[in-house]
Amino acid sequence: MTTTGTPSKNPGFSRPGEPGQLGDSIRRSGLKVTAPRLAVLRALDDSPHASAERLFAVVRTELPGTSLQAVYGVLAAFTSAGLTRRIEPSGSPALYERRVGDNHHHVICSRCAAVQDVDCAVGEAPCLEPSDAAGFAVHAAEVTYWGLCPDCQAAGAEPHLPAGHPPTHP
Structure with missing residues (x-):
């Protein structure tokens, strides 16, 4: 990941209307809370069934130093931890969603x-x-x-x- 931080040093760690809920979701899945992970989760909340490329475009506006590879890494970690689901429609890139379980x-x-x-x-x-x-x-x-x-x-x-x-x- 190209960007990390702590809640006190990075405004991306809290957002009006999100009192730590996204960070709590990441922690409960056993992962460390980072700025790229929060940004990807926010982007997924705003765009369910999104491709990595679409999420990258959104995340990049919030965290300009984030790479496409970092977004793929976050999505792989989220999917392995059960925080997201990857679907692979025929003829389309993989899509990610938060509706799991x-x-x-x-x-x-x-x-x-x-x-x-x-x-x-x-x-x-x-x-x-x-x-x-x-x-x-x-x-x-x-x-x-x-x-x-x-x-x-x-x-x-x-x-x-x-x-x-x-x-x-x-």
């Missing part, structure tokens, strides 16, 4: 790439059972729905799926 899925607009959380109808993992698990003990299923968001529908957009997806059938 539940069994939810995602719906992605095949036109504009907007992402929304979708609660699992079953509730507990795995919500799907494979017809043949090939000897695996399945504990989770990752479901991604693709469709057109309300804005793209209103604009009359046609569905566009990432490479590797089968054609859609009306």
Whole structure:
């Protein structure tokens, strides 16, 4: 990380309306509180389902000395500690979110790439059972729905799926 500090020396450690909540979240996950970690967590709160590059652009406005590699390092630490979740939609860069600890899925607009959380109808993992698990003990299923968001529908957009997806059938 390129920037560190302490609460008394760095205004990024507290923010109006955030009485240490972000720092507490980082500490509870077993990580040290640093300015880049706080900035990334703030950016994720403001932009759920964001790529590392998008988060980097936001963090860089707050901490100009922060590198893209530092943001990737923070995201890797957060994901390993269970503070964030990494999703990897087909044909898209990895996205990160703070909603962890539940069994939810995602719906992605095949036109504009907007992402929304979708609660699992079953509730507990795995919500799907494979017809043949090939000897695996399945504990989770990752479901991604693709469709057109309300804005793209209103604009009359046609569905566009990432490479590797089968054609859609009306």
